[in-house]
Amino acid sequence: MPELPEVETVVSELRPKLKNKIIKEVRVLLPKMVAVGPETLPNLRKTDESVALNFAKTLKGKKITDVSRRAKMIIIDLAGKFAVLVHLKMTGQLIFLDKKHLDKQLRLFNIETYKPVRLPAKSTHVIIEFTDGSRLYYNDFRQFGYLKLVTDEELAGVAELSGFGPEPLDKIFTYREFEKLFKKRPNASVKPWLMDPTIIAGIGNIYSDEIAYYAKIRPTRPVKSLKESEKKLLFKGIKKILQDAVDHYGSSVGDFVRPSGDWGTYGLLHKVYGRSGEKCKRCGTIIKSLKFNGRTGSFCPKEQK
Ligand SMILES: [Zn+2]
Known part of the structure; x- marks a missing residue:
């Protein structure tokens, strides 16, 4: 399960890649992996096609302004009033490939016997395509993670963003x-x-x-x-x-x-x-x-x- 150093790695690598990218299209291959609104999602959840459609439709044409982190939550900020929260939970993976490297062979598990694959893999559930041809893939083998679309006003009401102790690497944590x-x-x-x-x-x-x-x-x-x-x-x-x-x-x-x-x-x-x-x-x-x-x-x- 990713902990602070892993989530921080994802955020610091994605920030320069995603900043100013404009979303061309979102493909949700497994509807239960996305949500709209601030409510906490149970690990086991039902598929709702209309939520996935709403998710994809709202993101289309939006520009990414920043990528940040609070505890283990990844916050992808969009121009205008929306943000996408990504929680990797047990086995979530965010992989970014630019247009030239879309056919890159990747080893998604650190196991000797694992054969490299091209994305989308079996565990790829969401693909965000940008106007410059690059793509962000969300993979999740155990399917406990999620991408959640919220408005800026709803952010304060997201239970999984509150109640945390201090950020241990912050300078103010003395x-x-x-x-x-x-x-x-x-x-x-x-x-x-x-x-x-x-x-x-x-x-x-x-x-x-x-x-x-x-x-x-x-x-x-x-x-x-x-x-x-x-x-x-x-x-x-x-x-x-x-x-x-x-x-x-x-x-x-x-x-x-x-x-x-x-x-x-x-x-x-x-x-x-x-x-x-x-x-x-x-x-x-x-x-x-x-x-x-x-x-x-x-x-x-x-x-x-
Ligand atoms: Zn010892």
Whole structure:
């Protein structure tokens, strides 16, 4: 599932590509992947052809003015009063190809045996074509993500855009701000606490493991037991690990693909996530994984106290 570094990668790669593009045509191949209006969509939803038609018709001729992000939501701003919200959920992919590269062969899964394909693939559900012949494809293997058309006034009412904790990479997110967050859920363990989007936005399974490793803290430790020095390391870890991951275009474990069709390379640098049973890269101890609170946390049993 894409986390902050992956969504940030999508946004920062798409912004220069999509800015000032004019939408020529929208093809919705699977109507349930699009929506109109601010309401929250259930993961399993019904197909509504008229919504898809309305979605495509409204977008036709519109110009893109900006691409931004809040938590894990991608916001494509249009000239006039509309915006398209894209949530990748589990397996969503946004891929941009210019006119010259429409027949590019892409590997949509980071699996050795996966054969490259030309888009549209089986998992392509929406195609946005621009007047210059370039295209934006929305692929989603598990079909939990969506593209949602809203008006600027409706934006404030989108539940999936509100209730989030601070953006961890923002400059205004300082240690003083971080310290205040420990009032929330003091009995929670470090991993689920880091993953709670109402506490800090955008951290999931991968980065909570990597951050806890950086801070040398067991993912199962209650946050109220953390010493001042550990809190400081945890804060440093949040900034460092997430920024490093952004600098490496995210982690392509499974099906995260950059808009260029290339993979993020941070997965190669994971210290604990997905490495259960392997040796710790720093001390050689076998990495352990533990199920708790319905999550699996991986850690170095020697270094993480
Ligand atoms: Zn170790």
